[in-house]
Amino acid sequence: AQKVTQAQTEISVVEKEDVTLDCVYETRDTTYYLFWYKQPPSGELVFLIRRNSFDEQNEISGRYSWNFQKSTSSFNFTITASQVVDSAVYFCALSFNDYKLSFGAGTTVTVRA
Amino acid sequence: DSGVTQTPKHLITATGQRVTLRCSPRSGDLSVYWYQQSLDQGLQFLIQYYNGEERAKGNILERFSAQQFPDLHSELNLSSLELGDSALYFCASSGGGENEQFFGPGTRLTVL
Numbered sequence A: 001a002q003k004v005t006q007a008q009t010e011i012s013v014v015e016k017e018d019v020t021l022d023c024v025y026e027t028r029d030t031t032y033y034l035f036w037y038k039q040p041p042s043g044e045l046v047f048l049i050r051r052n053s054f055d056e057q058n059e060i061s062g063r064y065s066w067n068f069q070k071s072t073s074s075f076n077f078t079i080t081a082s083q084v085v086d087s088a089v090y091f092c093a094l095s096f097n098d099y100k101l102s103f104g105a106g107t108t109v110t111v112r113a
Numbered sequence B: 001d002s003g004v005t006q007t008p009k010h011l012i013t014a015t016g017q018r019v020t021l022r023c024s025p026r027s028g029d030l031s032v033y034w035y036q037q038s039l040d041q042g043l044q045f046l047i048q049y050y051n052g053e054e055r056a057k058g059n060i061l062e063r064f065s066a067q068q069f070p071d072l073h074s075e076l077n078l079s080s081l082e083l084g085d086s087a088l089y090f091c092a093s094s095g096g097g098e099n100e101q102f103f104g105p106g107t108r109l110t111v112l
Helices: none
Strands: A003-005 A010-014 A018-021 A024-026 A033-039 A045-053 A060-062 A066-071 A075-077 A089-095 A109-113 B005-007 B008-012 B018-026 B029-040 B040-051 B053-057 B064-068 B074-078 B086-096 B107-111
Touching: A003 A060, A003 A066, A003 A089, A018 A109, A024 A075, A033 B053, A045 A066, A045 A075, A075 A089, B005 B086, B008 B018, B018 B107, B029 B074, B040 B064, B040 B074, B074 B086
Parallel strands: A010 A109, B008 B107
Antiparallel strands: A003 A024, A018 A075, A033 A045, A033 A089, A060 A066, A066 A075, A089 A109, B005 B018, B018 B074, B029 B040, B029 B086, B040 B053, B064 B074, B086 B107
């Protein structure tokens, strides 16, 4: 069975602080795919990043960075120098050969000016 | 803008009624997925279609059904509606396989 755990329910920071969102997953498959999605107050789900289980290379994209560690089954996401527009619910998701997404419960990030 | 369109944006109806939600995928995407987002269940996968054929089913109730048409748009039919069906229903599309899914803006269903 697949399971995604986002232990942090809410995070509140002041603008320009860094925010790290934790995601821990469970799967017995060796091939799987990990995703982060953002849901701003307007409600739509915005794709941020996808990682394959065989690609542990971490990445930085602008103010976003990701840390994928198979050894600890974690796929953490960091926002550097947060801005008010980063306020949203962030979802970690997992899929494997059937490609349906299993989402975590989400972490609500509030960035205060 | 993800390129996925969903109509209507909001839907208010009464218990026992039937509604149809519509989704048009991104140009070229053959896969369509439906998800339900509710406060108590979170984001849950309902069903997937690929090029007109059902590919995978999640926790979709028997009162719910879906189909994908030859032009690749999809419809989700919800019948005998209950209060607990009130939720945000998302459609997503992808090029297939492990590719990322792009979500539409959602349809907010309120059952009174």
